[in-house]
Amino acid sequence: MPTYRPGPVSLIAATLVALFLLMPLLAVVPVSFTPTRMLAMPSGELSLRHYRALIEDPRWIDSILLSIRIGIVSSAFSTLLALSFSLGVWMFQPRFTALLIGFVLLPMVVPPVVSAITIYFLLTSLSGVIPWFGYDTWLGVAMAHSIMTVPFATVLILVALSQVDRRIDLAARGLGASVWDRATKVIMPNIKFGIATAALLSFVLSWEEIGVTLFITSVNAITLPRLMWMGLRDNIDPSIAAISVILILLTVCILFTRRVVGQNPKG
Amino acid sequence: MTRHLSNRTGAALTIAPLLLFLAVAYAWPFLGVVKWSFTLPEPGFGQYRTLVADPLVQSVFLRTMRICIAVTLASVIGAYAIAVVWVRGTPTQRMLAEFCILVPFWISVLTRAFGWVALLSNRGLINTWLQSAGIISEPLALVRNELGVIIGMTHFLIPFAVFPLASAMRSLDDRVLLAARGLGASRTRTFWTVFVPMTASGIIGSALIVFVFALGFFVTPAILGGGRSVMVAELVYLRIFQSPDWGLGAAISVVLVLFVGLLMALLFRYVRPKQLV
Numbered sequence: 092m093p094t095y096r097p098g099p100v101s102l103i104a105a106t107l108v109a110l111f112l113l114m115p116l117l118a119v120v121p122v123s124f125t126p127t128r129m130l131a132m133p134s135g136e137l138s139l140r141h142y143r144a145l146i147e148d149p150r151w152i153d154s155i156l157l158s159i160r161i162g163i164v165s166s167a168f169s170t171l172l173a174l175s176f177s178l179g180v181w182m183f184q185p186r187f188t189a190l191l192i193g194f195v196l197l198p199m200v201v202p203p204v205v206s207a208i209t210i211y212f213l214l215t216s217l218s219g220v221i222p223w224f225g226y227d228t229w230l231g232v233a234m235a236h237s238i239m240t241v242p243f244a245t246v247l248i249l250v251a252l253s254q255v256d257r258r259i260d261l262a263a264r265g266l267g268a269s270v271w272d273r274a275t276k277v278i279m280p281n282i283k284f285g286i287a288t289a290a291l292l293s294f295v296l297s298w299e300e301i302g303v304t305l306f307i308t309s310v311n312a313i314t315l316p317r318l319m320w321m322g323l324r325d326n327i328d329p330s331i332a333a334i335s336v337i338l339i340l341l342t343v344c345i346l347f348t349r350r351v352v353g354q355n356p357k358g
Numbered sequence: 359m360t361r362h363l364s365n366r367t368g369a370a371l372t373i374a375p376l377l378l379f380l381a382v383a384y385a386w387p388f389l390g391v392v393k394w395s396f397t398l399p400e401p402g403f404g405q406y407r408t409l410v411a412d413p414l415v416q417s418v419f420l421r422t423m424r425i426c427i428a429v430t431l432a433s434v435i436g437a438y439a440i441a442v443v444w445v446r447g448t449p450t451q452r453m454l455a456e457f458c459i460l461v462p463f464w465i466s467v468l469t470r471a472f473g474w475v476a477l478l479s480n481r482g483l484i485n486t487w488l489q490s491a492g493i494i495s496e497p498l499a500l501v502r503n504e505l506g507v508i509i510g511m512t513h514f515l516i517p518f519a520v521f522p523l524a525s526a527m528r529s530l531d532d533r534v535l536l537a538a539r540g541l542g543a544s545r546t547r548t549f550w551t552v553f554v555p556m557t558a559s560g561i562i563g564s565a566l567i568v569f570v571f572a573l574g575f576f577v578t579p580a581i582l583g584g585g586r587s588v589m590v591a592e593l594v595y596l597r598i599f600q601s602p603d604w605g606l607g608a609a610i611s612v613v614l615v616l617f618v619g620l621l622m623a624l625l626f627r628y629v630r631p632k633q634l635v
Binding site: 095096097098100101102104105107108109111112113114115116117118119121122129130132172173175176178179180182183185191194195197198200201202203204205206207208209210211212213216234237238241245270274295298299301302305306316319320323324327331332335338339342343345346 | 365366368369371372373375376377379380383384385386387388390391394436437439440442443446447448451454455458459460461462464465466467468469470471472473474475476477479481482483486513516517532535536539545546549570573574575576577580581590591594595598599607608611614615618622
């Protein structure tokens with residue numbers, strides 16, 4: 092059957108948009124090799140000094156390790172909560188399901204700055220009661236990130252569940268499986284890929300979260316985006332170009348791996 | 359009866375943790391913010407009166423609307439162009455389009471804003487090239503103004519605008535397009551009188567999503583606006599951290615939530631939620 096393909100005008104327009112989308116990502120590459128201390132195009136010689144600064148300056152390493160720790164904890168927490176919620180909604184189909192899901196999606200829909208001021212209120216209130224869990228602590232940041240990522244994790248798991256054939260669950264139930272066995276031995280194996288994607292997305296969202304983090308950290312819990320923000324605001328430090336190049340390469344690698352894994356029929 | 363009971367307990371045990379977590383850690387503190395807007399610095403509607411009367415706040419709101427409208431138009435048009443190829447192109451074209459949409463989508467907003475600074479600033483790539491080519495003598499002011507903010511936000515939001523458009527385009531029946539062509543309509547006419555109207559729900563959905571996202575946007579305007587083109591979200595940040603006036607920051611947040619709620623209600627009225635995914 093013939094299909095309707097885009098014509099030359101569409102292709103030109105799309106190419107322009109594609110160039111626009113890739114341009115800023117490509118622009119950071121030459122800047123990261125500049126030999127000067129300031130943001131500029133390298134003229135003549137190239138230098139790796141900004142990459143060396145990343146390794147030698149403990150602030151970068153510390154913030155990367157902190158971001159990884161916060162990402163793992165908040166992703167595990169939000170994936171677990173989202174999984175439990177989605178399984179409950181799918182298996183028991185409670186009344187007002189749409190309303191419950193709508194409530195869970197709020198942090199995704201509400202403008203990030205409003206979530207930020209809301210969580211700022213929460214953490215400053217907590218600081219008075221449990222200082223190690225409040226404002227400017229890594230646990231506080233991890234909890235904040237969980238709030239922000241849990242809607243995305245829930246959506247992904249619910250989408251995965253919507254592909255599951257209810258009859259296999261009915262069969263398990265008819266054969267006398269308990270709720271726990273149905274969830275862990277029948278349903279969850281069928282949404283493995285969805286759960287893994289939810290965990291990965293939660294980690295990535297936490298890893299690059301800045302809007303809320305900016306409101307709830309000051310000197311102690313400096314995540315990688317927070318450190319980049321400081322470098323971008325004061326005077327623009329080309330080390331940011333170096334870390335950006337590394338992050339872009341990392342993203343391309345992850346996307347590529349995911350594509351390969353995703354195409355595997357067993358995945 | 360026992361089964362019914364166990365179902366109820368099961369439902370409660372699985373569903374409740376997340377609901378409780380969000381109620382305590384999100385809904386309750388939001389009420390706290392609402393309280394701030396009515397009590398700081400003194401009880402009453404003072405902050406809301408400031409919102410309506412203060413010329414600075416008004417100019418920020420006007421600028422936000424102006425930027426959001428420009429960004430929405432630019433993002434939806436750009437997203438439409440690339441979505442057409444992503445959905446209807448040959449397999450190679452599709453793969454390339456997907457790459458160009460997904461790579462920026464997954465890259466941090468800071469990296470992307472920084473890329474634009476590297477391109478657009480006075481000593482950035484574009485000005486350096488134009489100057490060395492002798493086309494301009496003074497660097498063009500491309501950043502630290504509204505233009506820079508619009509460019510950066512459009513770049514951030516195009517991938518978000520693509521998804522609803524692509525889903526509307528996928529659900530469109532090929533045979534309609536072939537019929538239009540078979541009846542003698544030109545490529546251009548088929549596109550404008552058949553293809554575009556039939557994806558209208560996607561266009562509305564994507565425009566509303568972009569607009570809502572753009573309203574609460576904070577990082578890109580703060581970096582590319584250079585403190586000169588302050589938008590509503592940045593104003594909240596400044597009111598909390600730089601000139602502490604928590605009440606005003608809270609009041610702006612409340613207004614923002616109400617406005618976004620209104621837009622979302624419109625969205626669900628005109629577009630079925632399923633069409634957005």
